Every structure is written in C-alpha cells, then in structure tokens.
Amino acid sequence: MPSASRSTHEHELELELESALTVLRRGGLIGLPTETVYGLAADAANEEAVRKIFVAKGRPADHPLIVHLADAAAIESWAEAIPPYAWRLAEAFWPGPMTLILPRRSHVLRVVTGGLDSVGLRIPSHPLAGRLLRAFGGGLAAPSANRFGKVSPTTAADVTRELGDRVDMVLDGGPCHVGLESTIVDATGEWPAILRPGAVTAEAIAELLGKAPIAPRLDAPRAPGRLASHYAPETRVDLAFGGTLGSRAMAALLAGLRVAVMAKSLPEELAADRLGGLAERLVHIPLPDELEEAARQLYNALRRVDCEGCDLALVELPGEAGIGAALADRLRKAAGQGAG
C-alpha cells in the first residue's frame, strides 16, 4: 500500500476504534474480531450491557461468558489463586486462542460467570482486538457473535447477517485466522483439563508442561462441549465413517434428497459421468485435507450448506491429532453428537 493510502486506512481505523470505544462506554454491543471467531462484546463491568448480550444471542442466562483482556498481567484483577502452571500456559500461548478458567475475584459480575465461582479469561492475538482492549482498559465480555446454538461467525459480514441491528457496530478485522473457538482450559484444579479443544492443542500443552492435561472432572464447569447440539447449521449433518462417504451420498441421492458432500474432492462413485441426472442434487462443498486450513474454512463451509438449501450434509471426521481434535469436536456437534 502506498504510504498516503496507508495513512488514510490508518485514519479510518482510528475512527472505527473511537466509535467502538464510545459504544462500549455507553453500554452498547460491538462485533469484535478475534483470531478464533468474531465475538459479541460488551463492557464486562457493566451489568446492563452484559445482559444485552444474552438478549441479542437468545442465550440462556446461566451460560458463562469469556472476559477478554489486553494483557496477561490484567488477569490478576479478575482471578485469584492462579496456579503456577496457568502462568506458564499464559506465557506460552497468550496472546492467542486459549481461554483459562480460573477462580474469580468477588467483584466479577454474576451475569458474566453464570453464577459460577470461576471466570473464563482470554487475551486475543488479533491486532485490532488488542488495540481496542488496550484503549478500553477494562475487560470485554464476549461470547461468539452467533445466535444461540448456531455456527460461529468468522467474518464481519457473518456477524451482521447473524445479528443485524441487535449489534450496535461491527469492527471489521477481516476473516478469522484460526476459524474455531479458543481452547478452554480449566485451571481451577491441580492440573489443567481441556473443556473445549481448539488451536492450542493437548499435545502443545503436554509438551510445554511435561505432562498431558487431565480429563475434565465430572463436575467440571459447563462448557459448550456439554451441549449435544451446538455449532449446528439448519441442515442435518451426518458423519461418514470408514470410506462410506460416496455410498452414503449415493443412497441419499437415490432417496431423492439434495445432498452436500464436504470434502477436498468428491469420491469416485460420485463423478458426474456416473451420476447422470442425480448430479443436479449433489453439491460439493470443498473442505481441504490440511487440518489448519480445514479449521479456518469449516464454519464458512457449514454456512454454505444452509445457503445451498440441502437436505443433508455428509462429511468424514479428520484424524484427531493436533487441531484435528477441535475439528472433529465441532463436526460431531454439528452432527448433534456432542458429548452429553
């Protein structure tokens, strides 16, 4: 970019940030770009503002929200009894796609924590989020900016489409780099437990700390992973196992359904010259094999499934190493097969 237009761009950005700050200070809601997904943000210290989030999303009031902060040092204003391992995680993975669940300080609003004794804290790495948080000074409570139970938005346009005038303004930070929600780590016990897998992987945590995270306690605090159907498009999503993608799709086409196949390429048996007239009801939604790229594109692909007006979407689960665990988790939930 030539420097004149760069400074115009910078000037526009400044104005956008100023408006966002004004909205937040007045108790309004903004669409917040982060590296994971877009958030629906309000001043975490303003009870009335936080309540608006629940109304805008149609979200049950007992679901806790994540508080976003400018830097790791700020977590001591929100949490206490922070274990040494949590500081190590913070140092290694923040700013970034990880949320730490920590014992909350008593001033943290109940409406933020859903009445729990803990609070979720995250330092996002998106540069625009960072600038806004530093200028704001306080914490921003923000869930993903989708209607309750729906697919998380990964562009500013998605937020506008999801929430329309239920959000006062949307800061456009471009498409989200990670594409899946943050890894939620329960740091209220003696050793970390992953409540929701994300781009900070179990393997990376194990390597850092020299020991793998433990399984969540049975009475572990609620995370979206506890809901069977979350991140779900309108269209029914089914998982195909053991190379059955092609035959499952064929059976559904023969039954008269309009079928989306989410895969890098179509299986051989679905080649146009083999399908004849059935091909008209087959929609190929490309989803790369490479896991990080697939994560980045997954929610967009799920939204496309709805736009195409399909009756059924079929997809194969990826391998569960690394970020594959998070992808598989979201796909299972899209298919209504989340844990409990």
Ligand code: TXA
């Ligand atoms: O990447 C993300 O985490 C995005 C961006 C916007 O930061 N946010 C996000 O928020 O996914 P949300 O609300 O859609 O999912 C966060 C989940 C909540 O559903 C809740 O179950 C869990 O985090 N959570 C928050 N506070 C918690 C707490 N104190 N204990 C247990 N779980 C908590």
Ligand code: MG
């Ligand atoms: Mg969400």
